[in-house]
Amino acid sequence: MRKYIYTIIAASITMGAYAQKSDGSAKSLVKAETEFAETLAKKGTKSAYSDFAASDGLVFRPNPVNAKDYYRAQPEAKDVSWTPVYARVSRSGDWGFTTGPFKVGEDAYGQYFSVWKAVDGRWKLALDLGVSHNKPLNKADVQIIEPKDSFKPIFLNDKERATGANIIATTEKTLDATIKSYGISAFAGFISPDVRILFPGYEPILGKDKAIAFFNSMISKATLKTTKVDKAEGGDLAYTYGIAALDYKADLRESFNYVFVYERQADHNWNLIAMVFAPAER
Incomplete structure (x- = not known):
C-alpha cells in the first residue's frame, strides 16, 4: 500500500514537471x-x-x-x-x-x-x-x-543578442520619428497585412486595411517610449513594450501600455504583426 502511494506521488510530480x-x-x-x-x-x-x-x-x-x-x-x-x-x-x-x-x-x-x-x-x-x-x-x-522552419544559433553571445535587440529598438525609434513627421498614417509603412490590434472597447481589429482605417478615424498623433526589446534567437520575431501617448481627434490624450510584436520580412525589414494598447496609470 505504501509503495502504491509513493508511486502516485511520484507520478504526480512527474506530470507536474512535464506540464507546459x-x-x-x-x-x-x-x-x-x-x-x-x-x-x-x-x-x-x-x-x-x-x-x-x-x-x-x-x-x-x-x-x-x-x-x-x-x-x-x-x-x-x-x-x-x-x-x-x-x-x-x-x-x-x-x-x-x-x-x-x-x-x-x-x-x-x-x-x-x-x-x-x-x-x-x-x-x-x-x-x-x-x-x-x-x-x-x-x-x-x-x-x-507553426514556424516555417527551425533554426537556433549555436554560438550566439550576449553582444550579438544586444546587436539584434538594437535593430528592433532602432526600427521602433524610426516608427516614432516617422509618426511625429507624417502623422498617424505613418503606421501604414510598418504594419503587416495580417496585423492584429487589441484596443480597449473594440473586438480585435484584423488586417492592415482595417488597422489603418481605425487609426485614421480616431487618432491624430502618437508618441512611443520603448521600455524593453526582446528579439528571438531565430531572427524572425521580436517584441517590445513601453508607453504610448495617443492624441485622439476629439482633443483628448490618453496613455497606454503597449506591446508590439514584429516579424522580419523577406526584404529584411521588420513589420508589426500584433499591437496591444492597454490602459496605463500615470
Whole structure:
C-alpha cells in the first residue's frame, strides 16, 4: 500500500514537471496556455501564476509588475476564463505568443495577450495583459501558426543578442520619428497585412486595411517610449513594450501600455504583426 502511494506521488510530480513542456511548436504553446487556464479555474490565481509565470514575468495591472509578487498579494480568484485562438512561435522556439477572448464572471469580456518564453524546456509566462470590450459579436477563427522552419544559433553571445535587440529598438525609434513627421498614417509603412490590434472597447481589429482605417478615424498623433526589446534567437520575431501617448481627434490624450510584436520580412525589414494598447496609470 505504501509503495502504491509513493508511486502516485511520484507520478504526480512527474506530470507536474512535464506540464507546459516546450518542443518549439505553437501547438505546445497553446497546450501550455490551456493548462494555465485550467489550473486557474481549479486552484485559483495564486497557484496558477506561481506555477506558470517566469521569475521575472510581468502582468500589466494596469502598469507592469512582477506576476508572482502581484498575485501573491491578491485575493484568490477562479472566475477568469480564456481561450487561445491565435498563436505564433519563433523558429528558434525560445518564445512565442498567444491571444484570444477572456471572460470574468458572467458579464465582463475582453481579449488577452500573453508572451511566453521557453525556460529549461518549459513554457513560462513572460508578459500578460488584456483589453476589455462588450460581449463579442463575432466568433474568432482559430489560427495556430507553426514556424516555417527551425533554426537556433549555436554560438550566439550576449553582444550579438544586444546587436539584434538594437535593430528592433532602432526600427521602433524610426516608427516614432516617422509618426511625429507624417502623422498617424505613418503606421501604414510598418504594419503587416495580417496585423492584429487589441484596443480597449473594440473586438480585435484584423488586417492592415482595417488597422489603418481605425487609426485614421480616431487618432491624430502618437508618441512611443520603448521600455524593453526582446528579439528571438531565430531572427524572425521580436517584441517590445513601453508607453504610448495617443492624441485622439476629439482633443483628448490618453496613455497606454503597449506591446508590439514584429516579424522580419523577406526584404529584411521588420513589420508589426500584433499591437496591444492597454490602459496605463500615470
